[in-house]
Amino acid sequence: xxxxxxxxxxxxxxxxxxxxxxxxxxxxxxxxxxxxxxxxxxxxxxxxxxxxxxxxxxxxxxxxxxxxxxxxxxxxxxxxxxxxxxxxxxxxxxxxxxxxxxxxxxxxxxxxxxxxxxxxxxxxxxxxxxxxxxxxxxxxxxxxxxxxxxxxxxxxxxxxxxxxxxxxxxxxxxxxxxxxxxxxxxxxxxxxxxxxxxxxxxxxxxxxxxxxxxxxxxxxxxxxxxxxxxxxxxxxxxxxxxxxxxxxxxxxxxxxxxxxxxxxxxxxxxxxxxxxxxxxxxxxxxxxxxxxxxxxxxxxxxxxxxxxxxxxxxxxxxxxxxxxxxxxxxxxx
Amino acid sequence: xxxxxxxxxxxxxxxxxxxxxxxxxxxxxxxxxxxxxxxxxxxxxxxxxxxxxxxxxxxxxxxxxxxxxxxxxxxxxxxxxxxxxxxxxxxxxxxxxxxxxxxxxxxxxxxxxxxxxxxxxxxxxxxxxxxxxxxxxxxxxxxxxxxxxxxxxxxxxxxxxxxxxxxxxxxxxxxxxxxxxxxxxxxxxxxxxxxxxxxxxxxxxxxxxxxxxxxxxxxxxxxxxxxxxxxxxxxxxxxxxxxxxxxxxxxxxxxxxxxxxxxxxxxxxxxxxxxxxxxxxxxxxxxxxxxxxxxxxxxxxxxxxxxxxxxxxxxxxxxxxxxxxxxxxxxxxxxxxxxxxxxxxxxxxxxxxxxxxxxxxxxxxxxxxxxxxxxxxxxxxxxxxxxxxxxxxxxxxxxxxxxxxxxxxxxxxxxxxxxxxxxxxxxxxxxxxxxxxxxxxxxxxxxxxxxxxxxxxxxxxxxxxxxxxx
Numbered sequence: 001x002x003x004x005x006x007x008x009x010x011x012x013x014x015x016x017x018x019x020x021x022x023x024x025x026x027x028x029x030x031x032x033x034x035x036x037x038x039x040x041x042x043x044x045x046x047x048x049x050x051x052x053x054x055x056x057x058x059x060x061x062x063x064x065x066x067x068x069x070x071x072x073x074x075x076x077x078x079x080x081x082x083x084x085x086x087x088x089x090x091x092x093x094x095x096x097x098x099x100x101x102x103x104x105x106x107x108x109x110x111x112x113x114x115x116x117x118x119x120x121x122x123x124x125x126x127x128x129x130x131x132x133x134x135x136x137x138x139x140x141x142x143x144x145x146x147x148x149x150x151x152x153x154x155x156x157x158x159x160x161x162x163x164x165x166x167x168x169x170x171x172x173x174x175x176x177x178x179x180x181x182x183x184x185x186x187x188x189x190x191x192x193x194x195x196x197x198x199x200x201x202x203x204x205x206x207x208x209x210x211x212x213x214x215x216x217x218x219x220x221x222x223x224x225x226x227x228x229x230x231x232x233x234x235x236x237x238x239x240x241x242x243x244x245x246x247x248x249x250x251x252x253x254x255x256x257x258x259x260x261x262x263x264x265x266x267x268x269x270x271x272x273x274x275x276x277x278x279x280x281x282x283x284x285x286x287x288x289x290x291x292x293x294x295x296x297x298x299x300x301x302x303x304x305x306x307x308x309x310x311x312x313x314x315x316x317x318x319x320x321x322x323x324x325x326x327x328x329x330x331x332x333x
Numbered sequence: 334x335x336x337x338x339x340x341x342x343x344x345x346x347x348x349x350x351x352x353x354x355x356x357x358x359x360x361x362x363x364x365x366x367x368x369x370x371x372x373x374x375x376x377x378x379x380x381x382x383x384x385x386x387x388x389x390x391x392x393x394x395x396x397x398x399x400x401x402x403x404x405x406x407x408x409x410x411x412x413x414x415x416x417x418x419x420x421x422x423x424x425x426x427x428x429x430x431x432x433x434x435x436x437x438x439x440x441x442x443x444x445x446x447x448x449x450x451x452x453x454x455x456x457x458x459x460x461x462x463x464x465x466x467x468x469x470x471x472x473x474x475x476x477x478x479x480x481x482x483x484x485x486x487x488x489x490x491x492x493x494x495x496x497x498x499x500x501x502x503x504x505x506x507x508x509x510x511x512x513x514x515x516x517x518x519x520x521x522x523x524x525x526x527x528x529x530x531x532x533x534x535x536x537x538x539x540x541x542x543x544x545x546x547x548x549x550x551x552x553x554x555x556x557x558x559x560x561x562x563x564x565x566x567x568x569x570x571x572x573x574x575x576x577x578x579x580x581x582x583x584x585x586x587x588x589x590x591x592x593x594x595x596x597x598x599x600x601x602x603x604x605x606x607x608x609x610x611x612x613x614x615x616x617x618x619x620x621x622x623x624x625x626x627x628x629x630x631x632x633x634x635x636x637x638x639x640x641x642x643x644x645x646x647x648x649x650x651x652x653x654x655x656x657x658x659x660x661x662x663x664x665x666x667x668x669x670x671x672x673x674x675x676x677x678x679x680x681x682x683x684x685x686x687x688x689x690x691x692x693x694x695x696x697x698x699x700x701x702x703x704x705x706x707x708x709x710x711x712x713x714x715x716x717x718x719x720x721x722x723x724x725x726x727x728x729x730x731x732x733x734x735x736x737x738x739x740x741x742x743x744x745x746x747x748x749x750x751x752x753x754x755x756x757x758x759x760x761x762x763x764x765x766x767x768x769x770x771x772x773x774x775x776x777x778x779x780x781x782x783x784x785x786x787x788x789x790x791x792x793x794x795x796x797x798x799x800x801x802x803x
Contacts, residue, residue, distance in 0.1 A: 033378060033382070036363075037366065087614055087615065090618070094616075204385070206385070207382060208380070208382075
């Protein structure tokens with residue numbers, strides 16, 4: 001095999017880190033097992049925690065080509081597996097008309113002629129006229145590949161049943177051509193946002209990985225890795241706020257990639273810490289619903305107030321309530 | 334190890350986690366590839382291969398701790414406690430050192446494994462012995478609390494605890510003969526007694542854990558099942574919270590069923606025109622057939638919810654269903670009433686679903702919820718102000734017990750609504766036997782409903798919702 005597999009779990013972590021992906025022990029374990037056991041991995045978790053990214057970095061870490069199949073409602077076999085190229089078939093018949101006449105020359109009746117043609121029809125139903133879609137591509141690829149089946153939960157249950165068939169023995173049967181067996185078993189990653197529960201049959205065939213939002217420390221590391229040159233203070237502020245926002249009951253929780261976008265945006269604006277105005281102006285990078293922004297506002301105010309107090313006193317202030325108290329008093333007097 | 338893993342798999346299954354044979358084989362495969370010393374790794378590997386549902390991860394975590402590790406830690410703790418119970422200022426190290434020296438020079442003869450392990454205070458050896466005894470005593474058959482004593486005694490017999498105690502006593506006698514001084518001898522005696530006591534306690538804990546394993550989740554599951562059938566009239570706060578999640582899950586399930594159903598129905602008649610157009614590129618040869626897609630009508634919904642306390646819970650969960658399944662309907666308008674009637678559709682547009690429901694059940698600022706039910710008045714208001722909201726594609730759902738407090742039922746309003754609407758569905762939390770008795774005017778409205786059903790618990794409700802969407 002031309003690709004470089006992993007020898008240990010630590011190596012998985014190291015090599016994914018080389019690709020700028022911070023993989024926790026859990027993730028690394030599953031990736032390692034997948035390469036060892038040759039099993040597909042079903043990655044579940046909320047949107048925007050880096051599920052697709054994981055497949056991509058594993059592909060480049062082991063040096064395999066990535067073939068991606070994006071699922072959506074209505075996706076069917078002909079779009080995922082293969083399709084006959086009608087137009088090309090038709091064109092060939094047109095161009096080969098003379099040859100076809102040669103073939104049927106000398107036949108006495110229609111029956112004989114059609115039999116002659118039938119004996120030749122594998123010319124028109126050969127691999128030449130098949131348009132390979134991602135699944136077939138992954139199976140017939142001369143070098144080993146990584147197949148990413150993205151957002152399987154969006155596909156229909158029928159398609160899932162069909163996937164099962166492919167994933168269990170990595171063969172595809174095309175009635176006119178025969179069974180195509182994978183030259184190399186591809187590494188398979190399936191991602192799901194839990195929009196619908198996948199069937200047990202599919203789960204049974206896969207290793208299961210659940211990725212959740214990163215902890216504060218992890219997210220800080222991610223930001224530092226992905227946005228080089230960002231100030232430590234800004235990172236702390238951003239992550240703290242985003243983590244708090246995620247705890248709120250929002251329509252759409254900010255994802256890691258949005259945190260990154262935000263950090264980059266703030267970098268461009270030359271910010272080195274969060275300020276009310278700045279945050280208000282850039283909030284739309286992480287929150288995409290008006291209602292969410294209103295909700296997050298109070299979190300933001302609490303945070304900024306506390307920071308202001310910290311700055312004033314020069315020492316960290318623990319509770320956000322403290323700075324508010326003296327202000328109230330002055331009003332009373 | 335294999336046996337342990339199979340046992341663990343059985344335990345998971347018992348707790349309601351579905352683990353197939355193929356999956357437990359995967360687990361074996363995974364363990365071959367991994368170093369076993371790392372407990373976290375071991376845990377992750379088993380999880381990745383055997384537990385595939387996010388909501389089962391909690392159960393798995395708890396069971397894992399229960400099964401794989403906890404007992405060892407408990408035993409160690411017990412032993413430490415026993416060793417820590419020595420009198421003030423006494424040097425345990427010194428005593429043990431002396432004991433070791435004396436034993437080297439003595440011919441102790443054959444001592445049983447247990448006696449040796451007790452003397453050495455070796456947690457690993459003790460754990461093994463206890464587990465062996467547990468297997469032999471068939472502790473895994475324990476079923477209830479009352480059997481804890483029985484099985485603990487049986488394990489103790491299997492281990493031959495008495496025999497080991499005897500051996501230790503005679504060892505003490507030998508030590509006395511060899512000239513160990515009385516103080517030390519007494520201390521050693523106390524220590525050994527404490528260790529034996531610790532082991533006894535550990536055995537009991539082992540049995541209790543075994544019982545826990547067998548019973549785990551049993552209660553929880555029982556609760557969940559019965560929640561589905563628990564009457565809406567007597568739900569606790571806790572139940573409400575739990576039911577919310579259950580409804581969410583049911584709604585999700587319904588949704589996927591519905592989309593499948595829709596798809597199957599969609600293929601209609603052969604569409605000649607589009608087929609010809611589509612196949613122009615192929616010289617008019619119809620390679621690709623096109624079928625007309627039958628448009629499945631999504632129902633329009635008008636919901637009238639009685640929010641008086643007797644029916645509030647039915648309304649609550651029905652609303653949750655409807656708004657979780659929003660994309661199965663073209664339009665939903667919701668009204669609440671007790672005596673007055675008001676529209677709360679706006680609430681559901683502006684607020685989160687649970688906030689909206691809570692607000693709606695509290696009158697939603699449009700009606701006064703603290704009045705006595707008057708269905709007649711409510712329907713009359715609807716008839717006067719909102720009858721135009723109903724067309725031939727609208728399904729009207731009324732949730733209420735039709736207890737009208739002897740007011741005029743004004744059934745003619747219902748008649749007009751029924752005449753305009755596609756369907757009228759009445760969801761009543763009372764059983765049909767009570768309809769029309771006392772102040773119930775259900776019988777007056779009955780002629781003007783297409784479906785009228787009793788709905789006292791979640792099971793009935795979810796069946797009804799299913800019917801509604803069909």
